[in-house]
Amino acid sequence: MTPKYSYISSIEFINKLEFEYIETYSLQRGTEFETESKVGFKEFEKLQKQLEKNGDLSEIEMSRLLMLKKLHGFTQYLINNNGEFHPSAEKTGTFKSDDQIIEKLKSILNTPIKEVPSWMCAPVYRDAIVFYDLNKEIISTLNVCLSCEYMETRMFNHINADAETYNLMREFFIELGHKVEEN
Incomplete structure (x- = not known):
């Protein structure tokens, strides 16, 4: 089945979204994560080569390979398809819809779109926002890659934003305590 791609503007995204509160998250960063990631990737490659060479793995090895494939074979999002x-996700804050932080976020995402960045790299989502309704149910997520200036709500659901939006998002996340790397 061919994936269905969707594209909406950051302006449309934030203005159509009705939510009660948000949680902000930082993920896929830090020396511990980097070390574990390198070790896990080497194990993933080893098991993958072993499977290709021998045609089979033990049940435990196959289970481990499938788990590692989820972490190393695809773009990582804050929340996976299983919810x-x-x-590596660390919650950095919770903010009700009437908080000044929400007004700042809305202002950032309402930045007029003049130039949509189009880097040729794969996004690594290290910052994210989860939007909740009154019943504490997740209604949307916003995965943000500040390096390649890209956002998705989930796989194949892209958010187009102006280049300046990412500069403002960087400042926003730093203000919330995210350890954002410099480009």
């Missing part, structure tokens, strides 16, 4: 948060 599970990324193992």
Whole structure:
């Protein structure tokens, strides 16, 4: 089945979204994560080569390969298709819809779109926002890659934003305590 791609503007995204509160998250960063990621990727490659060479793996090895493939074979999002948060995710804050932080976020996402960045790299989502309704149910997420200036709500659901939006998002996340790397 061919994936269905969708594209909406950051302006349309934030103005159509009705939410009660948000949680902000930082993920896929830090020396511990980097070390674990390198070790896990080497194990993933080893098991993948072993499977290709021998044609089979033990049940435990196959289970481990499938788990590692989820972490190393695809773009990582804050929340996976099973509704599970990324193992490296750290919540950095919770803000009600009437908080000044929300007004700042809305202002950032309403930045007029003049130039949509189009880097040729794969996004690595290290910052994210989860939007909740009154019943504490997730209604949307916003995965943000500040390096390649890209956003998605989930796989194939892209958010177009102006280049300046990403500069403002960087400042926003730093203000919330995210350890955002410099480009």
